Amino acid sequence: MNWFSLLILVGIGAAVYPHAVQRIFSAKSERTLKRSFTRMAWMPFITAGVVFLVGIIGVSAFPDLSTAQSEQIVGKMASAIANHNPVFYWAMVLLFGGVIAAIVSTADSVLLTFSSIVSKDLYGGVINPEASEQKKILAGKLAGVAAVVVLVMIAWFPPGTLYQIFVLKFELLVQVAPAMIIGLYWNKLQARAVFAGMIVGTILASTLTFAGITFLGVFSGLWGLTVNLIICTVGSLIMSGSASESEEWEEKVAEIK
Incomplete structure (x- = not known):
């Protein structure tokens, strides 16, 4: 049950991942989008397969590691390989450069989405509706900087293992799934109900996770x-x-069509 629920959790969470949604809006055409998703469907098997092989090799090369030490297995293996000769050393430099680039490519998408939510929906929509575009952009940038500071502190003093943080991320991310998936097909979905469900679901998931229940x-x-x-x-x-909400929804559907 634990393994099967993890598959469902990651499957739903990956479908509403911020950079995946941004890929939909950035596609030149529907054909391009389908081609992209067709190719991307195989990538998790390749990337996860490489990680699996690294883990199997690491178990043999560095046995009897604790849980905290096992999360440093990639660094340990890279250090051991880099010490053999200069070619391997620079190969490991390129490897970690690629790792950092991959992390940043995902992180910046999430950060841009978060800044946009703060600037347009919270600051420009609720706090100061009369604000100019420059003030909205500034509010979003400041919120982004504050988020980076908090995330750096969490990374420096991690509250759990990488696996636990990975699971917690998806446990919170799936709470936006009803808004983004059901909202595409059910025109009676109400914004207030979605927001209330999102808040309650996030609080419940966070409470159970941190309480270990x-x-x-x-x-x-x-x-x-x-x-x-x-x-x-x-x-x-x-x-x-x-009536005004129904008319607004029908106008948006007409514009999309």
């Missing part, structure tokens, strides 16, 4: 997502959309 071996994020879906669905059925 697990039901039936299922990850806390999926329990939060279940409650999130119930609130979204029931709340949307109870709330009746106003």
Whole structure:
């Protein structure tokens, strides 16, 4: 149950990953987007396969490592290989340069999305609707800088193992799935119900995770997502959309078509 729930958690979370959504908007055409996703569908098997091989080799090369030490296995292997000769040394330099580039390519997409949410939805939409475009951009940049500072502190003093942080990321990320997936196909979905479900699901998943409570071996994020879906669905059925909301939705659909 634990393994199967992890597959569901990662599958849903990957579908609503920020840089995956940005790829949809940046595609030149539908054909280009389909071709991109067709090729990308095989990449996790290749990348995960390489990581699996590195882990198997690392178990034999550095046995009896603790949990914390095992998370340094790539660095240990790179250091051992780099010490053989200068060619291997520079090969490891290029390797870690590629690792850093891969991390930054994902992190900057998430950071840009977060800054956009702060500048347009929070600051420009709620706090100061009359703000100029320059002020909105400044607010987004300041929020981005603050987020980077917090993330650096978390990276410097990690609250858990890389695996635990990886799972926690997806447990929080899946809470936006109802808004982005159900919202594409159900025009009666209400914004207030979605927001309430997202907040409750995030709080529930975070509380269960940090308290170390697990039901039936299922990850806390999926329990939060279940409650999130119930609130979204029931709340949307109870709330009746106003005429203006219906008209606005129909206009947006017409523009997309």
